Amino acid sequence: MSMGRMARGSPKAGRRAETRTKAQIVEAAIAILDAEGEASLTFRALAARLSTGAGAIYWHVANKDDLLAAATDQVVSHAMATIDANAAAAEDAIRAISLAVFDAFDAHPWIGDQLSLAPGRSGMLQVFEAIGSRLEPLGVPQGARFDAWSALVNYIFGVAAQNADNARRVTGEMTREALLETIAGNWSRLDATEYPFLHEIAACLPGLDDREQFLAGINLILGGIFSAL
Template sequence: MTKRTERRADALSKEKIVAAAILLLDAEGEGGLTFRALASRLATGSGAIYWHVADKGELLAAATDHVVTRAMSAIEAGGADPRDAIRTIALGMFDTIDAHPWVGAQFSRAPWQPAMLRVFEAIGARLWQLGVPEGARFNAWSTLVTYIFGAAGQNAANARLQAPGTDRSAALADIAGGWSRLDAAEYPFLRQVAPQLAAHDDRDQFLAGVDLILAGIGTVL
């Protein structure tokens, strides 16, 4: 009996559990991730899952680490220009959180987990390579990571507020139309940028923000 139980646990494996959890999180969100739902998806019992994962917190951390490691693997190990590497890291995190919105919530809840530390170190190392002075390095790093995860998380949160099947262009056009009708004396700026709101691309705008920060960092080199 013991040998059969061990074989079932080995056949299931933590990797299979994490992969199934990611699919469940993407489909149902964090609230839909329960050991009962996961056991049903894996056609097994909850006890077999507990053999590999202690609780939901450990499972969320493992799922986050998996998707972040996959995103970070797209970054060249060396030789890339540090600015280009920072852009690649930033876009990798933007795309990861856009595809897996629960990752952003997990980052904000547990910023010390290995997946987050890996991204922190990758950005800090590139700032070091750029030659950012030690006195300015922490502020430069903090500004970048705060923007990257804040903007990416907010974009994912905004997407979740939209009903399934919502036409993004139509929704933005509706908001922009409202801005263009605001009082010109009280809201001159919003009226002026309304056409840009309607036509902007979230990913391009995100990268433009990274470039603005990098340009600012360039002034202390």
């Protein structure tokens, strides 16, 4: 859509002094998203940051969804780049990949809502492949591999997205702990005969570590995979 010619003769990529690339635009978008939240990412704000007009951005990017998908893909790809390809044992590798995704979502909570636009992009595919390719070394037979992969990948992205939503609720006034205590308070104030379980586990909420909780779920699924062998 953008890079048309550029190819053969020219050693230098940038033609004009004021020209932007799609990568620069996506980078600027991520900067705005991280600093001011998703509501603040507008084409006008982005254009201002890049010292250009809003219309120019559309030369590099199809629309806002495309921009957000590209930003999401960038972050996920970057997260995947940090994990070492074949260092750890398969089981630990799955944990490492899961946590890398979790951490990326936690650091960039705006991804949560945009997940739906990203499948099919390379970052997502990298994660899919990285998880899936660890199953055979783990001893999961051919017939069970798809179910195991599907459960893991769905859990990873589903939980990461939901956690990102929670992280988005934490801003300035409301600390994470205050939020958890508020929820715990609400639950323990529920009718104890109608909601006995929530009433009981409200106590588990304060001081909860989302990351460990996430990992506990991964371990539960891994346990299920092993017990089905």
